[in-house]
Amino acid sequence: MEVLVGEDRLVATTRNISLGGVFVETTAPLPLQTRLQIRFRIPTQSEPIEVGGEVRWLEPGGAEQLPGMGIRFQGLRAREVWALNRFFQG
DSSP: EEEEEETTEEEEEEEEEEESEEEEESSOOOOTTTTEEEEETTOOOSOEEEEEEEEEEEOOSSSSSOEEEEEEEOOOOOHHHHHHHHHHHO
């Protein structure tokens, strides 16, 4: 997954995804309420999904959890919702 903030690009590992958003592991989480763009691929859609988002929570990490941030999607299109739903069913 790519997280784009202005000219900056962060590559992060996706740990949890839903129609509402995604949790990504990163040792350099962005501040709360940071608005960003996310680009990722899923097997049920040939084109990458690119959607706006906002950092909603931070996870400092610990013994059983890597650090990261929760990002809420903003503006998923109907075809992306459909593709995500197919992915979740598979």
